[in-house]
Amino acid sequence: METRFVEKATNAIADKYRLSILMELSRKGSLTSTDIQEMTGLSQPCVSHHVKLLTDSGLVNAQKEGRNLHLTLNKESLQQLSGFLNNLT
Amino acid sequence: METRFVEKATNAIADKYRLSILMELSRKGSLTSTDIQEMTGLSQPCVSHHVKLLTDSGLVNAQKEGRNLHLTLNKESLQQLSGFLNNLT
DNA sequence: ATCAAACATTTAAAAGTTTGAATGTTTTTG
DNA sequence: CAAAAACATTCAAACTTTTAAATGTTTGAT
Incomplete structure (x- = not known):
């Protein structure tokens, strides 16, 4: 499952x-x-670690654009999770 | 919030x-x-610990009935969580 | 080609979580 | 009341996560 x-x-x-x-x-x-980094005040390696967890989970999409990493929400997977929780009720 | x-x-x-x-x-x-305990194979103290996390989170209701602890889902809070996640999208 | 900016990786310390043995409390049963 | 059943608490070991310093890689600007 x-x-x-x-x-x-x-x-x-x-x-x-x-x-x-x-x-x-x-x-x-x-x-x-x-x-x-600016928003959280965390170090760059620490942000990199958190971003990796988010992208590995499938909740966030990452796309390299030049030297920047462009992050967006993966709405489908958020909705899938939301639906799973709702189905428990 | x-x-x-x-x-x-x-x-x-x-x-x-x-x-x-x-x-x-x-x-x-x-x-x-x-x-x-029977379902997971975990020790009794360990089950007690997990149950506490679940009830402290608000997702599970616990009610003592004699010497048994009667656990049920807190559907409202599950729906609240589901709704929060859905609102992110 | 050099330099700097953006991000990844490695490593190690600190903090937090999970687990079960031992023990404690409360409630039911004989 | 004694014994047992169900659950909680305390404690310590094993494990995992979080964090940042140091270093590495890639890309863009000069």
Whole structure:
């Protein structure tokens, strides 16, 4: 089943920095790693780590554009997760 | 905002045992800690710990009935979480 | 070609989580 | 009341996650 996805996706959300990244992606549409560094005050390697967790979970899409990493929400997977939780009720 | 709830709830879900407890609660309607022990093979203290995380998160209701702990899903909070995630998209 | 900017990787320390053994509490049963 | 059943708590070991310093890679500007 999709339980591995649910586990990885909820784990990706379950952190204050990563949750704030998701919310900011939702508000702004897209962000770069540098944007996230400025927004969180975290070190660059730490941001890189959090971004990797988010992209590995499938909740965030990453696309290299020149030397920038262009991050966007993966709406389909967020909706899939939302639907899974709703189906439990 | 509700971000602390989202953090705690997703954290509660983000574990294979706790996710399976939620899914079994969804299927069966209710469980006791002993049911969960049998179902997971985990030790009693470990089950107690996972149950506490689930109830502290607000996703699961616990009610003492004699010496048993009667666990049920908190559907409202699951729907709240589902709605939050859906609103990000 | 040089330099700088953006991001990734490696590594190690600090902090947090998971697990079960031992023990404690409460409730039911004989 | 004694014993057992169900759950909670304390504790310590094993494991995982988070963080940043150091370093590496790639891309763009001069």
